[in-house]
Structures are given as C-alpha cells and as structure tokens.
Amino acid sequence: MDPATIIGLLLAFGALFAMITLEGANVASVLLPAPMILVFFATIAVGIAGGTIKDAIAGFKSLPSAFIGKTSKPQDTIDQLVSLAEKARSDGLLSLEQEADSIDDPFLKGALQNVADGTDGEELRILLEDELATKAKSSRNAAKFFTTMGGYAPTVGIIGTVVSLTHVLENLSVPEELGHMIAAAFVATLWGLLSANFIWLPIGSRLRRLSDLDVERMTLTMEGVLAIQAGSQPRLLGERLRAMVPADQLAKAA
Numbered sequence: 109m110d111p112a113t114i115i116g117l118l119l120a121f122g123a124l125f126a127m128i129t130l131e132g133a134n135v136a137s138v139l140l141p142a143p144m145i146l147v148f149f150a151t152i153a154v155g156i157a158g159g160t161i162k163d164a165i166a167g168f169k170s171l172p173s174a175f176i177g178k179t180s181k182p183q184d185t186i187d188q189l190v191s192l193a194e195k196a197r198s199d200g201l202l203s204l205e206q207e208a209d210s211i212d213d214p215f216l217k218g219a220l221q222n223v224a225d226g227t228d229g230e231e232l233r234i235l236l237e238d239e240l241a242t243k244a245k246s247s248r249n250a251a252k253f254f255t256t257m258g259g260y261a262p263t264v265g266i267i268g269t270v271v272s273l274t275h276v277l278e279n280l281s282v283p284e285e286l287g288h289m290i291a292a293a294f295v296a297t298l299w300g301l302l303s304a305n306f307i308w309l310p311i312g313s314r315l316r317r318l319s320d321l322d323v324e325r326m327t328l329t330m331e332g333v334l335a336i337q338a339g340s341q342p343r344l345l346g347e348r349l350r351a352m353v354p355a356d357q358l359a360k361a362a
Contacts, residue, residue, distance in 0.1 A: 143296035174254075183353075185332075189336070190342050192220070201226075251314075264300050328352060
C-alpha cells in the first residue's frame with residue numbers, strides 16, 4: 109500500500125483548518141451543509157452527465173485504489189522474469205505452464221500460458237500489446253472521470269454563491285444579517301475550489317500515475333516473456349530489463 113494520497117489529503121486539510129484557527133475563525137463557519145451538498149452532489153452529477161454510466165461506475169470502482177493502491181517494484185518484476193528465464197533454459201518452455209499456475213498476475217500468467225502452448229512470437233506480441241493498450245485505456249478513463257469533476261467543481265461553487273447572493277439581495281431590509289449571509293454565500297465558492305484542488309484533481313492524478321506505473325510493469329513483463337520465448341540468456345535478460353527502468357527506481361527497489 110502506498111499512502112501518498114492519504115498523507116497528502118490529511119496535510120492539505122490540516123493546513124486549511126490550521127489557517128482558519130490561526131485567523132481566529134470558527135471551523136464550523138465553513139462546514140455549512142447547504143453549499144457542501146450543492147457542490148459535492150452537483151459536481152458528481154455533472155461528472156456523470158459528461159460521460160457514460162459505465163464511465164461513472166468504472167470511476168467509482170477505481171476510487172479505493174487511489175487510497176490503498178499498491179505500486180510494484182520494477183526490480184521484483186525483473187527478478188521474477190530472470191528466474192523464469194532460468195527455469196525455461198534448464199527445463200524447457202513447457203515448464204513455464206507449471207510456473208504459470210502459481211502466479212497471481214493475470215497478465216504474466218496468460219503470457220506464460222501462451223508461451224507454453226507454442227504461440228508464435230509475433231502473434232504473442234500483438235496479443236500482449238492489445239491487452240496492455242486496453243488496460244491503459246480503461247485505467248485512464250477512470251482517472252479522467254475525477255479530473256473532469258475537478259474542472260466542474262469551481263464553477264458549481266460559483267453557481268452556489270450566486271444563488272446565495274440572490275437570497276442576500278432579497279433581505280436587504282435586514283442589515284444586521286447581511287454580513288453573516290454574505291460570508292455564508294462565499295462558502296460555496298470555497299468548497300468548489302477546495303473539492304477540486306484537494307480531492308478530485310489529486311485523485312485523478314493519482315489514478316493516472318498508478319495507471320502509468322501499471323503499464324510500465326506490464327511492458328517490462330511483456331518484453332521479458334518475449335525474450336524468454338526467444339531463448340534469451342537469463343543474465344543478459346536481466347541487464348536488458350534493468351536498462352528499461354530509471355536508475356533511481358532500481359536503487360529504491362534494491
């Protein structure tokens with residue numbers, strides 16, 4: 109589990125509430141139900157309206173991974189592929205079928221099964237590239253759903269403020285209430301900006317980053333499996349795969 113999103117959001121909201129407290133204001137002054145309901149529910153609603161129901165469902169299904177998503181270490185993937193290359197070199201490609209049974213990663217499992225079945229290398233590359241592209245497209249659509257909501261939220265907040273200010277103008281005959289009502293009106297704009305920059309955009313960016321990391325892992329896996337099928341020597345395979353990964357990522361994985 110990579111806690112970056114949880115830590116980041118806690119620090120962001122902590123900084124906000126610290127500022128409110130240091131300014132001598134009351135935190136409850138920004139926790140107003142009416143503007144929060146408008147901003148959050150209307151933003152989600154227009155986010156759904158801007159795509160398809162399947163996009164929305166996929167986006168919400170991916171939400172937990174933004175907080176508890178795992179990031180794999182490239183070195184672990186390389187070590188696993190080198191081990192499989194050694195197995196194939198000593199026992200033959202058919203031995204990979206047994207190895208596939210003990211692997212949880214469906215992408216690697218399917219690739220090894222195809223190698224054991226004798227699938228042509230060029231056909232296998234096309235198959236794996238198509239599967240990789242489909243996975244990347246699906247993950248990026250989920251990220252785009254939250255990024256889109258991040259674009260809508262500030263405008264929804266402004267709409268809430270305009271609605272509230274209309275109510276203020278209806279009560280100009282009560283001057284002692286105007287200050288409180290005007291302040292409350294701008295809370296909608298505040299939550300529009302907050303939700304966009306503290307929630308929706310970070311979640312969208314996080315899902316996009318997880319998608320990129322997953323694509324990199326799958327690309328590494330694909331090249332490794334194809335090299336194993338071609339009879340690549342394990343040590344050379346390890347060097348080739350490490351050359352595909354930035355040095356700082358390998359250093360962290362070591």
